[in-house]
Amino acid sequence: MLVNLVEILKMAEEKKCAVGAFNTPNLECISAVLKAAERLGVPVILSHAELHEPVAPLSVIGPVMVKAAEKAKVPVCVHLDHCETLSYMQQALDIGFNGVMYDGSMLPYEENLANTKKAVAMAKNYSCGVEAELGSLASREGGASAGSGPVYTDPDQAAVFCRETGIDALAPSFGTAHGIYKARPVLDLDRVKIIAEKTGLPLVMHGGSGVSPDDYRTGIRNGLRKINYYSYMSRAGVTAVRELLEKEEVTFFHDLALAAQNAMEADAEKAMRVFAGL
Numbered sequence: 502m503l504v505n506l507v508e509i510l511k512m513a514e515e516k517k518c519a520v521g522a523f524n525t526p527n528l529e530c531i532s533a534v535l536k537a538a539e540r541l542g543v544p545v546i547l548s549h550a551e552l553h554e555p556v557a558p559l560s561v562i563g564p565v566m567v568k569a570a571e572k573a574k575v576p577v578c579v580h581l582d583h584c585e586t587l588s589y590m591q592q593a594l595d596i597g598f599n600g601v602m603y604d605g606s607m608l609p610y611e612e613n614l615a616n617t618k619k620a621v622a623m624a625k626n627y628s629c630g631v632e633a634e635l636g637s638l639a640s641r642e643g644g645a646s647a648g649s650g651p652v653y654t655d656p657d658q659a660a661v662f663c664r665e666t667g668i669d670a671l672a673p674s675f676g677t678a679h680g681i682y683k684a685r686p687v688l689d690l691d692r693v694k695i696i697a698e699k700t701g702l703p704l705v706m707h708g709g710s711g712v713s714p715d716d717y718r719t720g721i722r723n724g725l726r727k728i729n730y731y732s733y734m735s736r737a738g739v740t741a742v743r744e745l746l747e748k749e750e751v752t753f754f755h756d757l758a759l760a761a762q763n764a765m766e767a768d769a770e771k772a773m774r775v776f777a778g779l
């Protein structure tokens with residue numbers, strides 16, 4: 502059942518939990534995530550990142566994501582992750598995406614503010630919620646270095662940004678990073694609490710996979726309502742494929758894909774349990 506970003510975040514707020522947002526650049530990921538969510542009976546977000554365009558173009562995977570969400574037995578939001586160009590966002594809106602993250606975090610503040618306002622105005626014509634980012638993580642989506650290191654979000658600036666743009670959710674920077682962590686992340690979860698209080702909005706954790714269950718729980722208590730999770734799920738798929746290849750001679754690629762899907766499903770389910778407080 503398709504629900505938009507605003508509605509799914511409201512469900513999380515009511516239960517004081519977080520909803521997982523998983524990148525799904527192929528059918529195996531879509532199936533893995535939806536099966537795990539249906540087994541647990543929890544709402545879930547399927548995301549497409551602009552970065553994954555070479556893996557699966559939005560024009561191809563987007564309609565598949567929307568169809569799969571409509572058929573799912575749990576509430577599903579179909580979300581555009583880290584969209585940096587408004588024309589790309591328009592494509593997603595036309596396909597039926599009902600959540601978008603406009604990411605102007607690498608731009609100067611005023612430009613981020615102006616573009617985020619434009620994104621909110623565009624989404625208003627559709628049943629679509631908007632997430633935006635302020636401050637920047639230590640790494641870009643995909644794990645590449647951001648160059649200048651992390652810029653933690655200033656709570657007062659966040660309050661002004663949220664009020665002026667009219668966004669529905671904010672992704673602050675508080676110590677997480679995209680990709681696989683090289684060292685245990687040290688998170689400023691008090692900052693999350695202050696930003697949640699000052700903005701009054703649901704907050705989003707990017708670089709969510711690889712964070713400890715305790716940090717998830719504290720973060721959720723402090724106002725995180727959406728957790729982006731992908732790298733560790735994807736790596737679980739790779740590990741399953743490697744193990745299968747070491748164990749036996751494999752002829753068909755679909756056997757590898759299925760092994761990866763099952764492992765990703767198990768990993769996603771584990772994450773969803775923590776996010777939902779199960």
Ligand SMILES: [Zn+2]
Nearest residue numbers: 642707708729
């Ligand atoms: Zn992200």
